[in-house]
Amino acid sequence: MSLRVLEPGPLTLVQDQGRPGWADLGVGPSGAFDLQALRAANHLVGNPEDCAALEALGGGLALVATAPHVVAVAGAAGQVSVDGRPVGSGRVLSLRRGDVLRLGAPAVGMRWTVAVAGGFRPEPVLGSRSFDTMAALGPAPLSRGDELVVGRPHGPVSLETVPAYIAAGEVGVGVVLGPRDDWFTAQAISTLLSCPWRVDPVSDRIGVRLEGPSLDRARTGELESEPVVRGSIQVTSSGRPVVLGPDHPVTGGYPVIGVVVDTDALAQARPGDVVRFRRHRA
Amino acid sequence: MRVLPCGDAAVLLDCEDALEARRWHAALRDHAPTLGANTVLLRGRPDQLRALISSTEVTDVDDVRGREVAVEVVYDGPDLADVARHCGLDVDEVVRRHTASPWTVGFAGFAPGFAYLTGGDPGLEVPRLDRPRPRVEAGSVGLAGAFSGIYPRSSPGGWQLIGRTDAPLWDLGREDPALLRLGDVVRFVAVDR
Numbered sequence: 219m220s221l222r223v224l225e226p227g228p229l230t231l232v233q234d235q236g237r238p239g240w241a242d243l244g245v246g247p248s249g250a251f252d253l254q255a256l257r258a259a260n261h262l263v264g265n266p267e268d269c270a271a272l273e274a275l276g277g278g279l280a281l282v283a284t285a286p287h288v289v290a291v292a293g294a295a296g297q298v299s300v301d302g303r304p305v306g307s308g309r310v311l312s313l314r315r316g317d318v319l320r321l322g323a324p325a326v327g328m329r330w331t332v333a334v335a336g337g338f339r340p341e342p343v344l345g346s347r348s349f350d351t352m353a354a355l356g357p358a359p360l361s362r363g364d365e366l367v368v369g370r371p372h373g374p375v376s377l378e379t380v381p382a383y384i385a386a387g388e389v390g391v392g393v394v395l396g397p398r399d400d401w402f403t404a405q406a407i408s409t410l411l412s413c414p415w416r417v418d419p420v421s422d423r424i425g426v427r428l429e430g431p432s433l434d435r436a437r438t439g440e441l442e443s444e445p446v447v448r449g450s451i452q453v454t455s456s457g458r459p460v461v462l463g464p465d466h467p468v469t470g471g472y473p474v475i476g477v478v479v480d481t482d483a484l485a486q487a488r489p490g491d492v493v494r495f496r497r498h499r500a
Numbered sequence: 501m502r503v504l505p506c507g508d509a510a511v512l513l514d515c516e517d518a519l520e521a522r523r524w525h526a527a528l529r530d531h532a533p534t535l536g537a538n539t540v541l542l543r544g545r546p547d548q549l550r551a552l553i554s555s556t557e558v559t560d561v562d563d564v565r566g567r568e569v570a571v572e573v574v575y576d577g578p579d580l581a582d583v584a585r586h587c588g589l590d591v592d593e594v595v596r597r598h599t600a601s602p603w604t605v606g607f608a609g610f611a612p613g614f615a616y617l618t619g620g621d622p623g624l625e626v627p628r629l630d631r632p633r634p635r636v637e638a639g640s641v642g643l644a645g646a647f648s649g650i651y652p653r654s655s656p657g658g659w660q661l662i663g664r665t666d667a668p669l670w671d672l673g674r675e676d677p678a679l680l681r682l683g684d685v686v687r688f689v690a691v692d693r
Contacts, residue, residue, distance in 0.1 A: 469609030477507030
């Protein structure tokens with residue numbers, strides 16, 4: 219019961235819902251960047267929500283089934299094939315022994331999520347099968363030839379179709395101002411909420427860097443390191459915002475002007491895409 | 501202490517100082533709080549957290565002293581001379597002060613097993629490097645602000661490096677992967693190699 223990696227693509231990681239609760243050891247939560255896609259893919263193949271799936275950046279992942287398996291692909295939108303036959307994403311796919319599942323380049327979005335009935339079962343580290351790219355904790359990124367062990371199927375599969383919910387070119391995300399919005403000028407707050415922000419190519423699971431006007435501080439001085447959460451919009455000393463992703467450090471030293479309440483869409487934002495922040499009241 | 505918004509699934513307790521933050525952290529221990537220098541993060545629904553906080557009594561935390569850990573250090577770091585110059589001390593005096601006072605694990609962060617050590621000699625306060633190094637070797641002992649710290653693994657870093665240690669700071673093979681935990685008291689010991 220396994221899937222073997224023919225081609226790992228640019229970066230494919232095992233991810234589950236992460237490892238919360240280890241902050242006192244300096245270990246962050248990590249976990250799937252697109253949590254909605256993780257839930258959808260697990261739901262389709264009949265898994266509990268916390269089963270580990272694959273998070274594949276871009277296209278190029280190819281897996282061969284060593285036994286019959288039921289899989290589902292969610293997250294990005296684009297061409298998926300089984301043994302060269304184009305198939306749909308967002309629904310259950312049956313693989314016979316020897317079938318090859320191949321992910322094309324996403325037409326929309328950045329990250330595919332691949333779930334298998336029974337879940338991927340690498341050894342958990344501190345209670346999670348997520349790979350944390352910053353802490354280098356958890357199962358290593360996939361390499362060619364890896365044998366991905368699959369657990370026993372859990373429950374009935376779903377015959378639903380889950381649409382890719384992402385929009386091309388522009389994403390809007392809700393943001394709760396604070397905890398350090400008072401470190402910024404009123405103009406900076408209004409700029410944050412009104413300007414289009416372009417996704418910088420150096421973005422990754424640690425942070426999505428944004429290009430746009432400089433966000434000026436209302437006060438000087440250094441912030442003492444404080445705990446941060448996924449979605450925190452840190453503003454660096456150069457005035458640039460960085461939205462923290464799942465592999466963010468436990469604490470940060472830059473003031474956080476606001477926190478994005480749902481970062482799933484940012485997992486799918488491509489370099490050059492526009493992010494717009496809208497005010498959200500917690 | 502002020503309760504600051506932190507998205508829709510957490511709040512940040514902004515405390516007067518590190519001691520007040522430690523008190524809140526201890527009082528809220530059952531709710532998996534995360535400690536910063538002067539702050540505590542609590543995860544959950546903000547309205548429920550605010551109710552929890554207003555019904556929580558903060559007590560003294562002088563009793564939460566951790567273990568004593570001795571860390572052997574070879575004081576030959578690349579920034580040792582600069583640190584001495586900045587502090588107006590000679591190199592031997594920097595080493596003497598770094599080893600003379602006990603440091604306490606104030607909070608964790610930055611990397612697995614990285615502890616921000618507080619309570620050292622105030623004469624050793626130095627700024628971070630203007631340009632962080634792209635690679636700092638594991639075991640490097642550094643100073644930044646009022647903190648000291650040891651890099652558990654190789655990574656980029658902006659602390660001023662004064663020495664190195666072989667102490668196993670992070671080992672997933674141990675039941676307790678982190679050598680240094682909140683409240684532990686660290687004594688640095690100078691060794692030749």
